[in-house]
Amino acid sequence: MKNKTFFIHIGKTAGSSFNAFLKENFRGEEHCENYLERGNVFTRLDYLKSLDYISGHITLDVFEKSFPKKDYFLMTFLRFPVNQLISNINWLIHIYDISPKFFANHPKHIQEISLELRSLNLYDPDSFINALNKFQNLFKNNQSRYFGLPPFLGDVETIIGKIKTLDLVGLTEDYQGAIDNFIRLNELNIKPKLHQENRNLSYRINKDILDNQIIADFIQEYNQVDILVYEYFLRRNQTNSSYTATKIDPCTQLINLREVHQKSENLENLLKKTQEELAQADFQVHRTQCYFQQYKAQAYKALALLQTSQVQVHRSVTLLQTSQAQLHQIQDELAQTQAQLQQAQKERDQYQSRLNLMQWELDRSQFQLAIASQTLESSQVQYKLLVWDAWYAYTKGDLAGMSQCLHASVKCTPFSKTKTISSWLNSFAEFSVNKGESLDVQSLSNTYEWKQVIDRIFGYPKMTAN
Known part of the structure; x- marks a missing residue:
């Protein structure tokens, strides 16, 4: 491999299968979370850094605190959130069925959650919703939590931005494509076997639970962040597009x-x-x-x-x-x-x-x-902006605002009084054409506010509204 690999393993996203692929081809550790102590500090850090790959159920922030990011090829798998949620629930129930020893090896709070879920009729909307709300720290937007800050205050854009820093984001639904990309990006010459590890052999709940509209709507809201994140990387993987920032040429004028x-x-x-x-x-x-x-x-x-x-x-x-x-x-x-x-x-x-x-x-x-790209005096720029503001106010029916802007533009006009009025009309007509509209000059000229501005310019007696 060009670099060592660090795999952020999100539960029930084909991570165990990918770990089996890594273990078959490289020397590494698939549960680095077992080396974590309080404060998210790793023991045997030198040993972990010596391995070809590291994998674990840890967040991106925990990894970045202890490992130099430049030395690692970072990747993860995302899965369609509804399927991942159902699989996660089934797995928590299923750990009791594997063996007493396997069940006892899990933390006490996981054992309690497993037993409580087993006791419920999860096809009942009230039971399902109450359980997921009670254990939301385990299930709600589970995938995004690996890239958010506790207690999960980051917004969708922030989470997507963090995931985009990874070298590869695979999708469980295209597992083989992700493996192929991993081999290609690391310039490996291996033919991988298809692994299907840690699959749930029995299901307490299936996708038919979504036939209940109350449960379906709840899951949609409950996993909204995960859904938005998954849809973004699904589209990105489909289009294989990259995004670059637009460059702006500097220009030194009165307006920056x-x-x-x-x-x-x-x-x-x-x-x-x-x-x-x-x-x-x-x-x-x-x-x-x-x-x-x-x-x-x-x-x-x-x-x-x-x-x-x-x-x-x-x-x-x-x-x-x-x-x-x-x-x-x-x-x-x-x-x-x-x-x-x-x-x-x-x-x-x-x-x-x-x-x-x-x-x-x-x-x-x-x-x-x-x-601003034109060579204009400051007063000319101000004049054009005021005329544009007046035209915009007129199109929105704000005749008083139009009157104020036109009156203010007189103070910085480069033209005579007559040419200023002609400039107003020409500018109004030009702005309207640019918006695909036409200017009714007669209707504009007959407004009380327009006539009032004209009278002020030429010093006529103040008009009164009819």
Whole structure:
């Protein structure tokens, strides 16, 4: 190998199979966590550093504290989070079945978790959700925890950034492809065997548990970070693309082009993120509307049942009372759903407002970047920016804002009064054409605010609004 290998072994991601491959071809240690003491300090560190490979259930941060990263080929496997979660639960249950000795070798808290999971009907939504919430330090976003900081405060972008520092990120679903890439990147001349180690032979729960929509929705939210991280590396592995930062040429003018360009890029990233949040809000609104329709249909069904029961009241008093209770419950749920819908719509409006603000900042930064490349006096730059602000305010129906910007531009105009007004109209028309729109000059000229600005320039008596 070109370098030694360090394998971050995330449970139930084909890590035992990869360890078998390493053990077959190299000298190493597959459970380096056994050498950890308090404070995440390794014993026999010199011995571990002498090995061809090291593997273990430890985080990237623990590795970086004790080993020189430049000396190692770092890799890990990620697995589709729903499958990894189900397999992890089954494994915790299965350790009891292997042998009493094997079970006793696990920490006491793992034994207790295993016994409790065995006692539950995990196909029952309440039992499943309560168990996973109780043991979330073991199951929730389990894969991302290997690359986050305790107590797992990192966001998705930070976690993805840390994983990208690894030399290879394999996917369990393409195990053979990951092995081939490992051999190629390390320039090895070996023909690997296909290992299938540490597989669960019996399953307490299967993928059919996802047929329960309550459980499926809970898992989606519970493992949201793992899902986003996995989807990112799935797309990256499929496209085999790399990302490089955009270089910005320096320019020394009155406006610092580097700062303007960087601000533009930041705004574009924020805009993209806000659009994603807006799409998520739309999805939440749509889902809430679906629930609302379901509850509404249930309410009509319960009402029909109530009316039928009233006709047969002498034979079905008990049935009538049950139906009334169901109706009240559904009405309460309907009211709650309506409140959730209103909240979701409110959040969507807030996202839209933020999107509009960032769109304005982005458009203004791009215009500022365009005029900054011209050889202009500071006052000319200020004049063009004020005219652009006035045009933007006009397109948004903010006539008072347009009036203020035009009035301010008079103080730095390089033209005569007549040419300044002509410059305004020409600039408004040009900006509109660039946006794929046309300017109604007559409509603009007939506004009270426009006339008021003209009157101020030429010193006419102050107008009053009709």
